[in-house]
Amino acid sequence: MKIKALLLAFFMISLSAFSQDKVKYSKEDIKKMETYLFNEGFTVPSSKKISTIVLKDGTVYKGYCNDVDRKKGQIYEIGIKDSATKKELKLNAESVSEMYIYPTNAQKVAKVGKYFGNIRNFGTKKLTKNTTNETIHFVNQTVSLKNKKDEKEFLMQLINPEFSDIIAVYFDPVAKETGGFSIGGSPQLGGGVTKSYYVKKGDKVIWLHKDDFENNYDFLFGDNAEFIKKYPKNSVKWDYFSFLVSEYTQMSES
Numbered sequence: 001m002k003i004k005a006l007l008l009a010f011f012m013i014s015l016s017a018f019s020q021d022k023v024k025y026s027k028e029d030i031k032k033m034e035t036y037l038f039n040e041g042f043t044v045p046s047s048k049k050i051s052t053i054v055l056k057d058g059t060v061y062k063g064y065c066n067d068v069d070r071k072k073g074q075i076y077e078i079g080i081k082d083s084a085t086k087k088e089l090k091l092n093a094e095s096v097s098e099m100y101i102y103p104t105n106a107q108k109v110a111k112v113g114k115y116f117g118n119i120r121n122f123g124t125k126k127l128t129k130n131t132t133n134e135t136i137h138f139v140n141q142t143v144s145l146k147n148k149k150d151e152k153e154f155l156m157q158l159i160n161p162e163f164s165d166i167i168a169v170y171f172d173p174v175a176k177e178t179g180g181f182s183i184g185g186s187p188q189l190g191g192g193v194t195k196s197y198y199v200k201k202g203d204k205v206i207w208l209h210k211d212d213f214e215n216n217y218d219f220l221f222g223d224n225a226e227f228i229k230k231y232p233k234n235s236v237k238w239d240y241f242s243f244l245v246s247e248y249t250q251m252s253e254s
Contacts, residue, residue, distance in 0.1 A: 041171030045101035073173030
């Protein structure tokens with residue numbers, strides 16, 4: 001009985017310590033943390049606007065992307081028609097350093113429809129990210145798809161270009177979203193949160209799924225004690241990920 005009592009006391013002390021470490025945020029703070037700061041992910045380049053492709057050897061091609069081959073959603077070969085010579089070229093992703101493309105109007109229209117299809121988006125996302133007229137930046141990265149396949153070079157869309165100096169986040173074109181519900185065909189309530197990204201910190205690139213967020217929290221943010229104190233992993237959610245990356249970057253660079 002004494003042993004059981006001691007174990008129970010230890011459990012209650014540990015639980016109390018855990019509770020004390022947990023940070024409670026105001027409604028205003030939570031609204032800010034839920035705001036989606038990443039760029040929208042696009043997968044189809046416009047064949048009507050001039051794309052720019054930079055090879056590893058420094059060669060620059062400007063032309064119209066008329067063919068894109070993919071594997072597991074990732075680009076591994078690009079067909080481009082040179083805007084000056086009209087010559088058709090096939091470029092392997094492994095030879096490309098970076099690429100700047102424009103998304104198709106059809107895909108932007110589809111993104112807008114999806115935006116209005118979920119009430120949650122109205123308070124957490126900016127519609128302008130779905131209708132952007134700016135170029136989309138792709139970067140060559142060596143990754144293991146879903147942390148399961150052999151490492152291979154792919155062109156991946158960087159979705160946090162404004163705050164990617166320490167942690168770079170790349171769009172996962174086959175990512176799923178959290179589920180919600182709708183009534184009688186009305187816009188969906190809840191859900192709509194992207195479940196996975198490819199994330200690079202230092203020389204390491206991982207496929208980060210929401211279920212593995214807590215296990216990778218120290219790898220992502222653990223080297224900034226001030227950040228960890230303000231945003232301990234027992235107090236935040238996956239829904240805040242874009243905010244956390246942005247906040248961590250600001251706090252680490254200040």
